[in-house]
Amino acid sequence: MRGCGLSRRKVLTVLATLSASSVARADDLEFISFGGLYKSFGVLGYEFADRVRALSGKRVSMAGYMAPPLTAESTFFVLTREPLAICPFCQSDADWPVDILVVYLEQATPLVTAGAKVVVAGELEVGSLADPETGFVSQIRLRHAAYRRA
């Protein structure tokens, strides 16, 4: 993917707007864009970018849209590149995009909806995992995360 230089920059500007919370120390965090997640993207699956693999286990930040959550307050939501019009958990013919990020929040938090853009900071985890409660399978996650509206 192009645009690596852009995504590599530290996101002082975005995260400066965050209030005092675990997200606020984001000035030290590397920012990963959705466009920078993968180095190849094909029918037989994706390969994560080398930079993403290298950042696994470290705290990073990402910006995207919160998919309509299952409950108003939760420790779990899905971050998408574009706003989702549908709740993938609730509709039978949901068209769930593949490039998504699962966010596990540090604590149960009221979740913003209406396609709000959010910035999330958390510990990056790469690898296949089925959520023990919902069975939802993800390949990349942020743990111990917090978010703010962008």
Next chain:
Amino acid sequence: MRSTSAGIGLLATLIVSPVFAQTIYPLDRAEILVGARFDLKVEFPGSPALSAVSVTIDGESAEKMLGGSVEYVEREDGQDYAAFLIRNAGLTKPGIHTVVAKAGEKTSTVKWELFDTPNGAAAKNVILFIGDGLSVAHRTAARIMSKGLVEGRYGGELAIDDMPQMALVSTSGTDSVVTDSANAMSAYATGHKTCVNAMGIYCSRAKGNLSHPKVETLGELVKRKRGLAVGVVTNTEIEDATPAGMVAHTRRRADYNDIVKMFHDVKPDIIMGGGSPNFLPKSTPGSKRADEENFVEKFKADGYTFVSTASEMSAAATAGKTKMLGLFNTSNVDGAYDRKFGKGATSKFPDQPDLVDQTKVAIEALAKNENGFMLMVESGRIDKYAHSLDWERSVYDTIMLDNAVKAAKDFAGKRNDTLVIVVPDHAHMVGILGTYDEDLPGGSPREKLGVYEKSKFPQYRPDKDGYPESIDLKQRLAFTFGSYPDHCFDARPHLEGEFVPAVAGPEKGTYVANETACSNTSVRVTGNLPREANTGVHAADDVVLTAMGPGAEAFRGRIDNTRVFRVIATALGLGRE
């Protein structure tokens, strides 16, 4: 319900159990092909013992008539009824059969019509085209945009129109007036109606999605009875309802992983579409599976050539391959508009095939089977773009369907052994109201609308394939939708990407207008659908079927959607042993 003069025993039963009579599946008035497999299920309320119930067909025990053994489940899934099941049964005698289920004083009766195909095989091959959601206005718009309209006369005929037989098809299912693509395709593929979200089953009271009484699909039937080659070709995800209907038995169309397994169980020779993630083991980034099964590798091990691009597909065809798994996108294959103008996901998947090329490759491969073939081709995004109120993209994919049908007619026209059917699965509420004219004064859509004598013939300038070179004309069709969520409407084409009319609202499960579509030239349209709807919805209107080739003459007047299966079964002589 039965008579209210029943005795105390019945009243006692009614008090302790939900009020419903025995339900017999297949339901009353089912049309069943002789020899086709189905599960008989009867649900006895109040969960009586097996010794207290009887199920007969034409006065004989069902067990004897169907030649299977009875499974009897008291309190199925913990519910207050007993399930009487004979699986994988079949009847061979044509005519009306009367099925009676008794428990004490309560009796339920249904009649089935067993139909034979006495004249043998009139057709060697069947090509069934499904225009998903294809409605009359899509057809008219496709004709105006690809053939031109001058002084009230068209510059040519669509291939889908230019066929000798035509019929009106009614699409309602067993549960509702308005159907969905699963239920609708199931009627074509099994000859039985079912309910919304279901395929290849009757919707019983069982709780498991895979536990309902099954009926045999065309994919299974034509292989088992005739040794035909089978092709399932679409531009949606291959697991989506229409392609899945050829092989699947499930109460829930969204269970894609189950459906991938069903494709693998039936093994159509040609399988092409999008939706690769459900084929990949969960450890592969991009997978949507919950296990480590790798269905791409399984199909390869079974002799399939796997192709993921148009070039690979052509190469496989040139090499004479007869078994192909083609997965060209992780989601739906991009529509004709987005591929022509390089939008959608074409930057990620730059070499996706056109449905026309998929159709040609499929026909060439399947025709190598000396017993003949059954090919289903779906133009699936006509419907998806109609849901998103993006009519130009729907019409581009209607033109694509037309081109694919032309390719099939070119094949069928050289021989007299191929039945070609073009049919929508359900309608959308769409219509052509007139034209929008940028030269009319005023800024709002209604001021730019020309109706009656002000709806001048637009000039869409089709390319060699019939696709307009531009949709961004000063004067263009006013194509309207009859059902919609809250949205902003500017009467302009969505050049850069598919329209997203509504997004999730602040209240859980409800949707509001997508503000990114709102501007000073748009108007806010209050939705006429429940607030839980985020797109337009299907309509119950009848749809137009056209057909040609041996057996097609049976299509005339108004028919139920199940009749399409019956005509196919009759043309292929599937009743014969």
